[in-house]
Amino acid sequence: MAFSWKRNLFIVWIGVFFCSSAYSMSIPFLPIFLHTSLGITDHLEVWSGVSFGITFLASALISPYWGSLADKYGRKPMLIRSGYSLAALYFLNYLVTDPYLFIVLRIFQGLLAGFVPASIALVATNTPEKHVGYALGIMATAGATGGIVGPLIGGVVSHLWGNREAFLFSSGVVLIAALIATFFVKELNTNRTGSKSSVRADLRTAFANRQLMQLLSLAMLATMSVMLLEPLLTVYVLQLGASQQDASLSSGIIFSAVGIATVIAAPRWGKLGGKIGYSKILFLGLLGGGIGNLLQYFFTNLYGFGILRFFYGLFFAAVYPSINAMIVKVTDPDFRGRAFSLNQSATQLATMLGPVIGGLLGSQIPIRVVFIINGVALLIVALLMKFHKTQESAVAQKEQIAEAR
DSSP: OOOOHHHHHHHHHHHHHHHHHHHHHHGGGHHHHHHHTSOOOSSHHHHHHHHHHHHHHHHHHHHHHHHHHHHHHOHHHHHHHHHHHHHHHHHHHHHOOOHHHHHHHHHHHHHTOOHHHHHHHHHHHSSOGGGHHHHHHHHHHHHHHHHHHHHHHHHHHHHHTOHHHHHHHHHHHHHHHHHHHHHTOOOOOOOOSSOOOOHHHHHHHHHHOHHHHHHHHHHHHHHHHHHHTTTTHHHHHHHTTOOHHHHHHHHHHHHHHHHHHHHHHHHHHHHHHHHHOHHHHHHHHHHHHHHHHHHHTTOOSHHHHHHHHHHHHHHHTTHHHHHHHHHHHHSOGGGHHHHHHHHHHHHHHHHHHHHHHHHHHHHHSOHHHHHHHHHHHHHHHHHHHHHHHHHHHHHHHHHHHHHHO
């Protein structure tokens, strides 16, 4: 049977959807699990923060190593490795009774992760170049859809059976993702003849690629922008008038609004990027995200705020597919596994730091002002990117004129 990149994309999408769903099934209930199942009563906020952030720190530190292995041995083996490892670790979370052992398991969860970046690298290197933007846009919807469905399933499981059982359910779901990767995912473009590079050499190569470093910085900033508001939205929903009993539901709907917008818009942005250029789409995404954040300062009605978050999501959905497609453009095929792993390191660090910085800002200034700071930062980056692109075009035109003379 001939290789079909569309079939492969569909299968990898399902795997990422299951993996993302499994993650988001249990994460919202970490504080409750620590309190009710592991007996944490003092400093619960600290325990929750550490158990949440330590996974992302471990993942950020180890990702370049997994990326090097992916480029040497293939991205599919990385899917299989991370899938079965995470399934086992979620099952151990179900069994754990000691909070310190739980932290150790969370560290290993970060160290052995990598299903999503390996999936993106696999799709990027096994899709015809003219379809890469569309394929990466589709991949962006897998994580977004999993992030919407996961908490819903996790809430039902926790309500019917308990918070501990959510980990057991997550284990089963990740196991399905691992089995999908094992038996159905195809990978053609793999070169196993070269020697495995060192992480230090990979970092030197990455730092020498100025365009790649700019994209990694953009990915980190975009993730920081999203995660900055993570600890603040529920509090802000209360400030907008939601009752205590409805705050979790209202926050969940508002969080989901951005995810739904991503599912709708990301493939379309990716496809359009293939026609008019990914840098233009990235500029529009940053510009729309910045304006969307600024407008959120003025919406003090709960329903209006939720609708605005949805429209903000429609524009911000352009950012990640564009960055991923541009990483493909500026890196050699045999370095892409490492490039996407470095991208994961950047986004994982931002995922860890964003809620901390957001919490500190929210404790010092009104939450509405944080939207202004966030929006201005995105607009500045969009304008700097546009200015830099204009300068590059001007230099290229001067060089062409000089050559013509």
